[in-house]
Amino acid sequence: MARILSLEEAIAELVHDGDTVALEGFTHLIPVAAGHEIIRQGRRGLTLCRMTPDIVYDQMIGAGCASKLVFSWGGNPGVGSLHRFRDAIQNSWPVPLEIEEHSHAGMANRYVAGASGLPFAVLRGYTGTDLPNHTANIKTIECPFTGEALTAVPALNPDVGIVHAQQADRSGNVQMWGITGVQKETVLASRRSLVTVEEIVDELRPRPGAVVLPKWAITAVAEVPGGAHPSYAQGYSERDNAYYRDWDPVARDREAFENWLGTEVLRAERSPR
Amino acid sequence: MTAREYTADEMMTVSASRSLRDGTACFVGIGLPSTAANLARRTHAPELVLIYESGTLGAKPDRLPLSIGDGVLADTADSVVGVPEIFNYWLQPGRIETGFLGGAQVDRFGNINTTVIGGDYEHPKVRLPGAGGAPEIAASCREVLVVMRQSTRAFVDRLDFVTSVGYGDGPGSRERHGLRGRGPVKVITDLGVLEPDPQTLELTLTRLNPGVEVDQARAATGWPLRVADELTVQEPPTGEELDVLRRLRATIEE
Numbered sequence: 001m002a003r004i005l006s007l008e009e010a011i012a013e014l015v016h017d018g019d020t021v022a023l024e025g026f027t028h029l030i031p032v033a034a035g036h037e038i039i040r041q042g043r044r045g046l047t048l049c050r051m052t053p054d055i056v057y058d059q060m061i062g063a064g065c066a067s068k069l070v071f072s073w074g075g076n077p078g079v080g081s082l083h084r085f086r087d088a089i090q091n092s093w094p095v096p097l098e099i100e101e102h103s104h105a106g107m108a109n110r111y112v113a114g115a116s117g118l119p120f121a122v123l124r125g126y127t128g129t130d131l132p133n134h135t136a137n138i139k140t141i142e143c144p145f146t147g148e149a150l151t152a153v154p155a156l157n158p159d160v161g162i163v164h165a166q167q168a169d170r171s172g173n174v175q176m177w178g179i180t181g182v183q184k185e186t187v188l189a190s191r192r193s194l195v196t197v198e199e200i201v202d203e204l205r206p207r208p209g210a211v212v213l214p215k216w217a218i219t220a221v222a223e224v225p226g227g228a229h230p231s232y233a234q235g236y237s238e239r240d241n242a243y244y245r246d247w248d249p250v251a252r253d254r255e256a257f258e259n260w261l262g263t264e265v266l267r268a269e270r271s272p273r
Numbered sequence: 274m275t276a277r278e279y280t281a282d283e284m285m286t287v288s289a290s291r292s293l294r295d296g297t298a299c300f301v302g303i304g305l306p307s308t309a310a311n312l313a314r315r316t317h318a319p320e321l322v323l324i325y326e327s328g329t330l331g332a333k334p335d336r337l338p339l340s341i342g343d344g345v346l347a348d349t350a351d352s353v354v355g356v357p358e359i360f361n362y363w364l365q366p367g368r369i370e371t372g373f374l375g376g377a378q379v380d381r382f383g384n385i386n387t388t389v390i391g392g393d394y395e396h397p398k399v400r401l402p403g404a405g406g407a408p409e410i411a412a413s414c415r416e417v418l419v420v421m422r423q424s425t426r427a428f429v430d431r432l433d434f435v436t437s438v439g440y441g442d443g444p445g446s447r448e449r450h451g452l453r454g455r456g457p458v459k460v461i462t463d464l465g466v467l468e469p470d471p472q473t474l475e476l477t478l479t480r481l482n483p484g485v486e487v488d489q490a491r492a493a494t495g496w497p498l499r500v501a502d503e504l505t506v507q508e509p510p511t512g513e514e515l516d517v518l519r520r521l522r523a524t525i526e527e
Contacts, residue, residue: 026327026356027342051356052405073405077340078303086400101388103404104326105360112357124365125409128438128450134394149451178347179327182356209353234344241339 002172002218007196007227010220011037014192015046019159022049022190023056025231026181027077027239031164031196032056033227036265039063049158051107051182055230055247058082059265061097062257068098070156072107076251079244083251093254101135106153110137111182113155114189120152127151161190164228165213166235167204168197172215175204178234180211187213196224198236279510281463282422283518284482286312287510289373289420289461297370298322300410303341305420306373308521311337315517324369326406328354336524360406364413367453372414374437375421377401378429381475381496382446383419383439383457385411386432394434404436411437412452423462429495440474464490465507470499477501483509 005013015021015038023031035056038046047068048057054076060066062084074085088097102110109121122141127149132138141152163183165176174195176183187193195213200223204212215221230243250256289309293299295318301310311334314321323332327342331351338346347353354362363369376385387407391398411417417439421427439457440446447456456474460467466480478490479501491498510518 027340028327028344028347071403073403074400075402077342081400081402089400090397101403103408104356104406105365105409108357108360112361123361123409124451124453125412127412127452128435128441128446129404129408130388130394130435131404131408178344179329179342179353180355181327181342184355185357211355232344234347239339239344 002215002221004170004172004200005220005222007033007037007222007224010194010222011041014160014194014220015041015043016159017043018045020047020049021160021162022156022158022186023162024050024182024186025164025228026052026179028179028181028231029164029176029183029228029233030054030056030231031162031227032229032231033224034162034164034194034196035060036268038065039261039265049156051104052077053082053085055244058084058247058251059261061085061088062094062251063261063265064094066097067095068100070100070102072102072104076244076247078241079248083248084257087254100137101131102138102153103131106138106151107156108182108185110153110156111185111189113153114157115185118155120154122150122152125151156189158186158190159192161186161193162196163187164196164233166198166233168195168200168221168223169204170200170202172218172221173204174213174218174221175207175210177207177210184211184213187218192219194220194222196222196227198225198227198233199223276509277512277515279515281482283510283515284507285420285422285461285463286518287514288466288482288507289418290316290514292418292459292461293318293321293371296320298324298368299371299373300324300326300364300369300406300414302373302375303338305375307338308518309420310373311521312514312518315521316514324359324363326356326359328356328359330354330363337521339525360409364409367413367415369413370415372410372417372454374407374410374417374419376419376437378427378432379419379421379439379460380429380432382441382443383460383469383476384432384435384441385419385437385439386434387436388434390433407437411439412454414454416455417457419457419460421460421462423464423490423493425493425495428493440469444474464493468501475499478504480505480507482507
């Protein structure tokens with residue numbers, strides 16, 4: 001049953017060194033504030049999972065939180081590369097980063113299998129590419145009915161799944177709408193889950209097409225207004241495009257990055273709630 | 274109408290836009306493919322169905338989206354679905370006519386690399402973003418358009434990594450891999466258009482952009498580029514195409 005916690009309490013309780021953690025969000029509703037709290041609390045040795053690691057993962061990798069990244073597309077959308085991610089892969093700075101690389105279809109299906117309580121998912125993908133040569137978690141499987149060669153990927157069941165949503169009610173039921181990516185699958189696939197929300201309301205008003213996560217499917221909810229910044233929360237905030245552009249020169253330079261880390265995250269005010 | 278000035282990139286975008294047929298569904302990537310698809314919807318293909326991997330089906334953005342998950346796509350779509358649904362229900366069974374891909378490297382059989390350049394996989398010289406949706410788009414869309422600026426760095430004899438399969442190592446390769454779509458039917462560049470030779474499937478120069486010479490295209494290609502017997506020259510962008518394209522681009526250049 002979901003408990004309403006502060007962001008600081010939730011991260012302290014749910015995320016441990018060495019955990020496999022997924023902070024998902026597909027351009028929209030990225031749980032950035034939760035990522036910053038993980039940096040502030042100094043977690044180490046995390047396996048970070050995400051289809052589209054972007055700025056917040058660049059920051060967590062640069063801060064030394066991660067020892068492995070499971071992903072399908074790593075970039076600063078609309079701007080270019082993730083330079084902290086590159087520095088970690090190419091130069092092991094600040095610590096070596098192991099990678100497990102998939103396609104979007106493969107990652108999405110890993111979460112689906114995880115949410116479904118199945119050991120693996122089947123898809124028609126990866127064939128002829130070099131990805132299976134470098135990723136042990138991609139195997140060929142024969143269809144037991146037709147004999148067709150298909151691809152299997154194992155379920156992804158993170159220790160902790162973290163997503164951001166627009167609203168929760170006071171008992172911890174969550175509603176999110178707009179582009180909802182793999183957020184539902186991430187929460188359902190994870191052993192423990194945290195949903196940060198823009199707002200806690202007295203009563204959720206059902207919206208067409210919205211994803212509802214009932215309180216009994218979630219471990220904790222934390223109210224963090226603006227918790228997706230610089231990504232956006234439909235109905236609440238716009239994407240801060242300048243932030244994505246301005247990140248590039250900071251991430252390119254280790255010293256600029258460490259200054260940023262000191263002033264913007266480590267010495268920043270903690271979330272008031 | 275008097276001829277107007279335009280850039281090589283504008284010609285490439287217009288050329289890509291003209292390759293999209295009205296009434297079909299197109300799996301759109303961000304950047305040039307998205308610009309071209311939105312241009313097509315405003316010119317010759319008003320019924321083009323734009324599908325973005327973020328889960329928006331039938332998006333009709335009134336400005337250029339800044340990313341594949343821009344809110345304007347969700348606001349204007351026929352439906353917004355989850356990412357597993359986009360890949361499993363819509364892309365995988367072959368419901369989408371055209372896939373639109375870019376890349377860092379392409380080879381003579383239209384295979385694409387967006388993963389690593391130089392060194393080995395564990396220690397690359399340049400780490401690129403990775404696969405994203407591309408391997409399955411290349412495998413499952415009924416046809417694929419590739420859009421890339423032509424240079425010897427990008428048009429290479431041998432890829433450093435095969436992220437997405439075009440024609441593999443030649444005829445029969447797609448069939449052996451069980452890939453369902455036809456593969457890359459056009460590679461659209463800032464110099465012209467390459468299409469697979471019907472027999473060998475090797476990418477062959479079939480069209481030149483106005484003012485470009487064959488030698489220029491050969492010099493920008495890392496393999497001995499074959500040239501079609503009937504090489505044609507593209508129509509330059511019309512005034513309308515240029516106006517619409519520039520208005521579109523102005524929506525993201527504050």
